Amino acid sequence: MYRTMVTARLIDEASFRLNRQGKAPFVVPVSGHEGCQVGTGWPLRPGQDMWVPYYRDVAIVLIAGMTPYEIFLGLFAKADDPSSGGRQMPSHWGSRRLGIISHSSPIATQVPHAAGIAWAARYRGEDTVVGCWFGEGATSEGGWHEGLNFAGIHKLPVVFVCENNRYAISVAQPLQMAIQNVADRAAGYGFPGVVVDGNDVLACYAAMKTAVERARAGDGPTLIEAKTYRYFPHTSDDDDRSYRTREEVEEAKHNDPIVRFADTLKEQGVLDDAAIDVMWAETKADVDTQIDQAWNAADPEPSSLERHVYFEGDGA
């Protein structure tokens, strides 16, 4: 778990470095969200359960099985980018092989999809659980309500995870909703809503594990609200100085989920400082190697522009 959090953080740092070098025109950062993503992703079973993420979910797709190499193929918009072959902006995940559902840029449109997948999974007699992630901004959309409402009516095997970082780009939570906790909205759909410290990876894990077991048992959905913070602007094209003070951002970093988990691991005697340093160094070397491989991969052929509008036959 810790290594996945570190990998996500290092992918972020490398992506911004590549952005400043002019090699990556667009970056969607994850930093600050690693705890709630790793915690809520970990209880699902890669290869069996289904993943319906949104664009900030670097750690979620890592858990689902996407490699840093594949993530950087997307960042560089390469032909072999598994999500879209360079068609979509980076961080618009998708892989049928890994059960990561392709998503778009409009917000919350994936939420009804998660409900539909859960319906199909139950209908087919599978024990699949669907994980569906979004920010708190998504909860203002009609599609979000429609998805949760349908899932609640039919007690579908899906867990909704809100990564609440308090801002929908620049709009602060008090201008998004009149309530303190997104989780309160679950009452309107007839299933539990749980607030959890999104910077405490183990608390997120515990909440998700309970929710997944509940879903798998046929008891229906859960809405988990993980309260967290993003350390970078919304994207590489955003300037968050216009809506957040530097003091607020620095204060939030005192709650860094990676630092907190490292402290816990040290307290428990699982890792020591030396082992942690080695893990960071190894992971960074590994990520950097995969960046180089991705950078050297082929660009999409211009002639491929008109492909895949419609079905082209099996194996196309």
Place this chain on the structure above:
Amino acid sequence: MTEKNVVTAIHDTLHDEMAADDRVVVLGEDIATRGGVFRVTQGFLDEFGDQRVIDTPLAEGGIIGFAVGMALHGLLPVAEIEFADFIHPAYDQMVSEVSRMRYRSNGDFGLPMVVRAPWGGGVHGALYHSQSIEATYGHIPGIKVVVPGTPYDASGMLRAAIKDPDPVLFLEHKRTYRLIKGDVPDEPFEVPIGKADVKREGDDLTAIAYGLALHLCLEAASRLQEEQGVSVEVVDVRTISPLDRETILASVVKTGKALVVYEDNRTYGAGAEIAATIAEEALFDLDAPVARMGGPDVPAMGFASSLEHAFMPNADTVAERMLELARF
């Protein structure tokens, strides 16, 4: 062969496909207990159960979004939008999700799903139960848009739509539901999507239409033959997207004259694309300018009979325009 009206043909075909393949599920408003406001899914709930015949909350974006999820996970959903006029809340799902899933995933994901929607006027539907939406979605690559006008075509094209690996918007002209009757084979058959059909052969001019307007053209053509000796060929477009340019152009080249009739607002309607195609590809075979009849450019038709009639084409106005073109 059994003679059926359009709504019975659709009901029977959907029923048979559900009986033949348990991946086919239907979802929408009022479709289960009520059997659909037009009775298309009458009796389905009892026969197939509530896991395959799903009454949804009143949420069109959700209906399409749930269908997307089902199609992504092994099912073949047939979603019903109660009236085409109510599909607008689902526009984001249709355009951002349904049409682009295959393209944006570089062919990794596909959406084998059908969205059925009754469209068109002539039933006192007023502004919000009469609209034409085919041009809106015909403009969106990635979604196929079909507009069958006869029981035979409705049956064969619905079966083709359910078996199609790509999303199909299946538009049923509600005035034709019980008005138009015809023979339908008792054995399963398909009518290919993307193929227009010459519904009546003729020499003097070509009328190109779909939906209810097809039948107005057929009636007008028959009347002109009897009364004036004018021979009109009638092409049923059947599929708005992808458009069968070859069949349309072949007919126009043969007759040398083209009249495009559609019920939607004239400006930017599907008929405009057809007229432009003819102008681009067959100009030197034309003996007269391409003619178009479309609805007036007002937001929608009124409830009062006088207002509805003033909006809709009818066999008289179509025959008049045909005669004018024949004499050009």
